[in-house]
Amino acid sequence: MIPPFDYIIPETLEEACNILWEAGKDVGVIAGGTDRVIGLRNGDHSPRLLIDITRIPELRKIEEQDGRILIGAAVTHSEIASSPLLKKYGRVLSDAAYEIGSPQIRNLGTIGGNIVNASPAADSLPPLMVLNAVGKIVSREGAREVPLDQLFKGPYETNLKPHEILVHIGFEKLSSVMRSSFVRLARREAMAIARMSMAVVLRIEKSTNLIEDIRISPGAVMPRPQRMSEVEELLKRKSPDEAILKTASQKVSGVMVRTSGVRSSTSYKAPVVEALFLRAMRSCLEDRG
Amino acid sequence: MEVTLKFILNGKPIEVKVPPHWTLLRLLREKLGLTGTKEGCGIGECGACTVLVDGIPLHSCLLLAPKIEGKSVETVEGLGGRDSLHALQKSFVDHGAVQCGFCTPGILMSAKALLDGNLHPSKEEVKEAISGHLCRCTGYQQIIEAIEAINKDVRE
Numbered sequence: 001m002i003p004p005f006d007y008i009i010p011e012t013l014e015e016a017c018n019i020l021w022e023a024g025k026d027v028g029v030i031a032g033g034t035d036r037v038i039g040l041r042n043g044d045h046s047p048r049l050l051i052d053i054t055r056i057p058e059l060r061k062i063e064e065q066d067g068r069i070l071i072g073a074a075v076t077h078s079e080i081a082s083s084p085l086l087k088k089y090g091r092v093l094s095d096a097a098y099e100i101g102s103p104q105i106r107n108l109g110t111i112g113g114n115i116v117n118a119s120p121a122a123d124s125l126p127p128l129m130v131l132n133a134v135g136k137i138v139s140r141e142g143a144r145e146v147p148l149d150q151l152f153k154g155p156y157e158t159n160l161k162p163h164e165i166l167v168h169i170g171f172e173k174l175s176s177v178m179r180s181s182f183v184r185l186a187r188r189e190a191m192a193i194a195r196m197s198m199a200v201v202l203r204i205e206k207s208t209n210l211i212e213d214i215r216i217s218p219g220a221v222m223p224r225p226q227r228m229s230e231v232e233e234l235l236k237r238k239s240p241d242e243a244i245l246k247t248a249s250q251k252v253s254g255v256m257v258r259t260s261g262v263r264s265s266t267s268y269k270a271p272v273v274e275a276l277f278l279r280a281m282r283s284c285l286e287d288r289g
Numbered sequence: 290m291e292v293t294l295k296f297i298l299n300g301k302p303i304e305v306k307v308p309p310h311w312t313l314l315r316l317l318r319e320k321l322g323l324t325g326t327k328e329g330c331g332i333g334e335c336g337a338c339t340v341l342v343d344g345i346p347l348h349s350c351l352l353l354a355p356k357i358e359g360k361s362v363e364t365v366e367g368l369g370g371r372d373s374l375h376a377l378q379k380s381f382v383d384h385g386a387v388q389c390g391f392c393t394p395g396i397l398m399s400a401k402a403l404l405d406g407n408l409h410p411s412k413e414e415v416k417e418a419i420s421g422h423l424c425r426c427t428g429y430q431q432i433i434e435a436i437e438a439i440n441k442d443v444r445e
Contacts, residue, residue, distance in 0.1 A: 002310045002311075002312070003310065004308060004309075004310045005309065005310050006290055006309060007292065007309035007310075007353065007355045009355060009356075009358070030353070032351075033351055033352065033353055033356075034333055034348075034351055037312070037350075037351045037352075037353065038332050038333070038351070040310075041331065041332070050309075050353075052353075052355065052356065054356070078345075101333070101421070102333075102336065102420055102421025102422075103346055103399065103417070103418065103420065103421045104333065104336060104339055104346050104347055104348045104399075104421045105333055105348070105421065107345045107346060107347055108347050108348065108351060108352065
């Protein structure tokens with residue numbers, strides 16, 4: 001049973017920041033609530049006040065600004081999955097949003113919630129890592145911009161301070177020469193939490209057939225979302241043939257094992273993460289046209 | 290402390306006092322007497338508690354009641370009654386899509402949302418629309434057939 005608390009739905013960001021600042025301890029922010037309500041039910045946290053940020057206009061928009069895409073923190077996964085703007089300029093993210101949970105979860109859960117909850121298995125995070133996404137965070141003290149790869153400390157842990165609110169996430173539009181792919185493996189197709197996933201962004205220089213830009217981020221296999229820069233370096237300025245992809249895939253599992261340690265599941269996960277990486281890369285390469 | 294909520298319930302405006310930590314599911318069942326909406330897992334996995342909020346299927350077990358202020362909520366009771374079954378309900382009966390019946394109210398609401406936005410869904414779209422529902426009796430086939438039959442009725 002969910003323990004009692006008070007509930008405020010501010011209409012403006014300023015109001016939300018003020019309430020959060022003045023309320024002090026034991027206060028929580030809630031967006032869709034798909035993670036938060038389960039936490040309340042399980043007794044993981046028991047705030048005396050919840051501040052609902054889903055009716056603040058700035059947090060509800062997807063917009064294009066100076067070559068960047070900005071997504072409000074309270075935009076739902078369904079809205080991301082169906083956004084024409086994201087299909088065009090951030091497909092890796094809209095594809096991932098479409099794979100999250102079930103229709104009902106996608107209709108309620110938000111991208112901001114997915115980020116601040118910081119689950120290692122969150123489906124939006126590998127795509128945001130390969131998009132070089134930056135979060136805008138505000139409080140009554142002011143605003144700051146944080147690259148998302150610096151926001152995560154560990155499983156379910158971020159650098160967000162208690163009185164801060166994530167307003168939006170921004171990233172540079174993927175140009176039409178960039179290819180991207182998100183692949184995901186779960187125990188069943190709908191509803192299940194991702195067991196492992198892989199997000200890749202790739203740009204190949206047409207005239208030389210060399211990899212000019214490569215960004216790789218796996219999901220659910222490391223304690224926090226991060227890029228595999230070691231593998232990226234290996235692939236840069238190389239021709240994407242099967243031999244180099246094979247070498248790179250072994251490096252992917254190598255980095256995973258080094259970061260997460262050898263676990264009872266490693267003998268399963270190592271070949272599978274390699275296969276997911278290859279699948280994501282091949283999907284980008286086939287897409288090249 | 291209780292909050293006063295004003296919203297549209299099955300087409301009628303209502304005003305109700307509710308503690309803010311109650312979910313919409315609890316409000317519907319324990320205060321408003323609408324027990325058609327079921328609690329299955331309580332954590333957004335099974336879909337039994339699905340209702341429509343502004344036409345969109347949501348888990349009422351994960352939705353805190355204050356969130357519905359000013360919105361329109363539809364439950365299975367708004368679909369039809371014993372003597373006035375909705376075409377979907379009738380089709381479920383005709384196709385044997387109901388066995389224990391626990392998942393049925395939620396699935397009906399997801400099916401209604403699908404058909405409201407798309408009169409001619411493909412089989413894949415029907416499957417996608419009900420992918421957030423667990424049914425342990427029927428094996429889904431009859432449910433899919435029941436929903437598809439509606440779209441055929443409309444076409445004919």
